Amino acid sequence: MRHIIVEGPDGAGKTDLIRDLANHLGLPVHPRFVQSRTQPPEDLDMRVMDDLATPAFTSGYHTWIYDRHPLISELIYGPVVRGSLQGQFQFPSWVDRMLATLVPRVVVVWCIPPYAEVVNNVNPERDRPDVVGKIYDVYQAYERSHKMWAGPFLVHDYTTAPAGSANRGVLISRVRRMAQEGEREWRMNPR
Numbered sequence: 001m002r003h004i005i006v007e008g009p010d011g012a013g014k015t016d017l018i019r020d021l022a023n024h025l026g027l028p029v030h031p032r033f034v035q036s037r038t039q040p041p042e043d044l045d046m047r048v049m050d051d052l053a054t055p056a057f058t059s060g061y062h063t064w065i066y067d068r069h070p071l072i073s074e075l076i077y078g079p080v081v082r083g084s085l086q087g088q089f090q091f092p093s094w095v096d097r098m099l100a101t102l103v104p105r106v107v108v109v110w111c112i113p114p115y116a117e118v119v120n121n122v123n124p125e126r127d128r129p130d131v132v133g134k135i136y137d138v139y140q141a142y143e144r145s146h147k148m149w150a151g152p153f154l155v156h157d158y159t160t161a162p163a164g165s166a167n168r169g170v171l172i173s174r175v176r177r178m179a180q181e182g183e184r185e186w187r188m189n190p191r
Contacts, residue, residue: 002152002179003030003057005066007073008111009138010131011121013158017111018067020163024172030064034073044070045087045094052101063179071095071102076141081130103151107178109171110146113157115139152178 004021006014022029033047034040041047048070056062075095078085088094118139122132131138146155154174161167 001063002181003064003066003106004175004179005069005072005106005108006111007068007108007142007146008156009118009135009142010127011118011123011135012111012113012142013117013121013156014067014111016158016163017109017156018065020168021065021109021172021175025065025176027063027065030066032067033070034068039082040070040074040078040086042086044074045089048098052098057105058101066106069102069106071098072108072145076138076145077131080137080141081128081134099150103149106151107175108146108149108151108153109175110142110149110153110155111158112142112146112155113159117159154178 004025004027006018006021008014018029021027033044033051051057056064070089074085074089078089084090115136118135122135124132146153154171156171161171
């Protein structure tokens with residue numbers, strides 16, 4: 001059973017999609033590693049390692065929806081917004097080891113609507129001002145990153161598959177099939 005990661009720049013429609021996935025698939029949303037208005041915690045690398053080491057993650061007996069994952073988003077937001085990576089994210093060998101655990105266990109939904117939509121949706125009252133000021137660079141980094149993702153993924157544009165549309169239903173069905181990999185039911189045991 002694969003976990004589902006929903007990724008993309010601020011203003012890309014992740015929140016609505018996560019809500020739809022959780023409602024339609026009956027899956028819980030993993031607690032966020034980093035909140036929208038705050039800097040990442042200093043021990044973000046340790047939190048990632050702890051999460052990837054849990055039996056719930058590695059054995060697939062519990063399935064989560066992630067609102068971003070630091071092994072994707074930190075590698076974009078760190079260099080673009082803060083100008084550096086923190087902790088072990090600085091070391092390619094550590095990142096590669098963590099990705100070797102993550103990639104086979106997840107399907108990623110990359111939320112990449114047209115850039116004009118993202119610019120219209122970012123909001124200095126909701127999103128961090130340093131992110132709003134660099135949203136073009138963040139968007140471009142997501143455009144590059146999704147093309148290099150080594151595991152299963154889908155690209156979602158909420159303008160062509162809005163909430164409640166038939167296209168959104170098709171997307172949710174595809175995510176379900178990719179995440180279940182032949183499993184008949186979600187595994188919902190507590191972590």
